[in-house]
Structures are given as structure tokens and as C-alpha cells.
Amino acid sequence: TSRPGYLAAVSVSAYSLVSLVARLAPLMRSGGSFLSLTYMASERVVPGYGGGMSSAKAALESDTRTLAFEAGRKYGVRVNTISAGPLASRAASAIGKIEKMVDYYAANAPLPEPLTAREVATTAAFLASSLGSGITGTTIYVDKGYHAMGAAVATGNLL
Template sequence: MGLFDGKKGLVVGIANDRSIAWSITQYLHQEGAEMGFTHLPDKDPNRPKNENKVRKLVDPIGAKFLVPCDVTRDEDLDAIFKTTEETFGKIDFVLHSVAFAPPQDLTGPVHDVSREGFHVAMDISVYSLMAMAGRARPIMNPGGAMLTLSYLGGERVIPGYNLMGLCKAALENAVGYLASELGRDGVRVNALSAGPVRTISASGVADMKKMTQMYEMFAPLRRNIEVEEVGKTGMFLLSDLASGITAETVHVDCGYNAMGAPPPDAYEKMGAE
């Protein structure tokens, strides 16, 4: 028997086969989960690029539905949770993998972020989790779980992460409040903070290559993570194996978050270069 046999859930935010949400989804599927999915709306309905990218991944694993969702639109959020309830009745998990900031605001310094860019980034990256939690609560089984994705830039200053760091800080704080509120219904809420993974979202972050090199030198395991490691941990946090874990930000970063200074051999490597 799989850990998710008989369990049903909603996955929001798969963009392509490099998405962390897709890695988590594959492990959920292996353990028997039934899932519905969303995709970014396509500008041209006659050329559904976003839908086709996600459909190519989720149809072979038996997706119960695939619907468009713009998380800035309450009508879209209402529609996906209506579809979820009509399809499954009650659900056991929600995976939230949504983040965005306008490129011009993301790549520039925080002090120069536009008011509109800040609003858009927080709306999509943070408020969407809160809005989904409110809609998921009435149809979530006791023992259910919600999971969102974060990064160390929400806890520490990571040059180049900029505006998204502010969003992740707010997101992780929201996880705690949501965990307190939904905990009365037996529902857990956690965040998974992964090391650098080359996703569409990460492609907009400056100095991504340098971030990866830093992990390889400074992390206790002296390497960066593999996306499969994030996938397995995400599946674990949504499973009954993590029944006592809520309001947490769980790091999957080879220990990088624990380091206050580079290990001695990192200095040697930097000297050699």
C-alpha cells in the first residue's frame, strides 16, 4: 500500500517538468494519490501553450482535472475549488507552488521597487496561499495538509533575491498563522525551503549560478541539492508520516542554512581559484 492510497488533493503551480511542484507530484503519484491540477491561463485559447505543457505531464499519471487559474482573480480561485469539491468531495492536501514578481522589480534593488510591483509580487506569492487556505478549509479532511515553497532569502539577505525575499518572509509568517487557524480542524500547514533549483521562477533571479557555487562550497554536505530530494521531502510533509509537523519551514538545502561562516576548506578552494 502507498502512503497516499485513497487520498486526494489539489496541486497549484506546475509550470513544466523542472518545477519543484512536479517533482513532489511524481512522488505523490507513486504513493497512490489522486490529484487535480491547474495551469496558467493562456492568452490565446487557440494556442494553449501553458495548458499543453502541464497536460503532457499530468495526463499520463491520471489527472482528474486540469483547469486554468490566475491566482489574482477570486473568480478563478472560486472555480478551481468548486471543481475540486465536485470531483473529490473532500480532499487531503493542497500543494501551493506559486510565486512571481515583475522582472523589472525583481532584478533591481529593493529600495527601487515600484508600488505596483510590490503589490503584484505579494498578491501572487503570498496572498494566494491565504486565499487558497480559506477556500480549502471547508473541504479538507481532518489530518489533511497544505504545503508551500520558500527559500532562504526569506530569512537571510541573499543578494540578487531582492523583492522575492520580502515575499518569502511574508509567506513563511503566513504559514504560522494559517497553521494556528487550521490546526483546530486537524489541518497542518508547512513551508519547504529548498536550495537553488533551476526553475522558471529561479531564472529571473540574478546570480543564480553564483548561488549554486556557494552551496557547493559552504553547505555541510559540500554540494547543492537535487530536485528529487525536494520532491521526497514535499511528499513526506503532506503525508501522515509528518502528522506532528505544522507551522514549520523545513529546509532541504544540504545544511546551508545553518552556516554562519564558510567551512575551512571553502577558503582553500577560494584561494586556489
């Protein structure tokens, strides 16, 4: 990965949340909520998911905790992130390897069915609503339990 590529990944994935909160939190009502999306690569090696994105996602999760405190104290808003498992969407398919990642999760997660966009969306709706008013500075995993697993049960063709 080149330096410009690495810095671009961190800028797009992590700094965008910092900038968004800085600009919009002063305009929001107390009780408002910011949400971002992260991925397991922030914590574990995911073959082929490099280019600075794993570092960017780790920075995003760290910034979520810091911003939750700072924006919570100053503006009364919450900041959380959702760590979603792989979704077999058209956009993800364009990146490549998504089918192998979905298969890998199915072979290793406690709940083997494919993750749906609806499952991620309902979690986001919960966190953004008053039902999630006591949750801030948190990474919520929506990945069929994959994050709880240690060593892989099966590697399939991903590795």
C-alpha cells in the same frame, strides 16, 4: 522596486497561500496538508534577490505559522513550508544567476553536492503524508545544511 512590483510579489508569494487555505480547508478531510515553498532570502540578504520577494517569503513563513494554528483548530489540517536551496532547473536558469548560487551553496554548505528536485519532492511527500502528521506551522530546510551556516566560508563570484 516599484510599489506595484513589490505588492505583486507579496500577493503572489504570500497571499496565494492565505487564499488557498481559506477556500480549500473547509473542503478537506481532517489530517490534510497544505505545503508551500519559500527561500532563505526570507531570513538573509541574497544579493540580486530583491523586488519584494525577500519580504514576500518572510510573510509566507509568518502566514504558515498563523494558518497552521487557525486552520488546524478549525479544520484539523496542517500547514507547512519548505525552504529549498537553489535548484539548477531550466526555469531557474531563465531567471539568471542560478549557476552562481549553486556554486556558492556548494562552497559554503555542510553537504556540498547540488540539491536535487527529488530531495525537495521527497520532503514534500513526507510532510503531506501521515508520516508528517505531527508537523505543522514549520519551515523545513532542504538546502544541504546551508541555513545552519553563519558567515560565508567562500563568496566565489556571487557578490
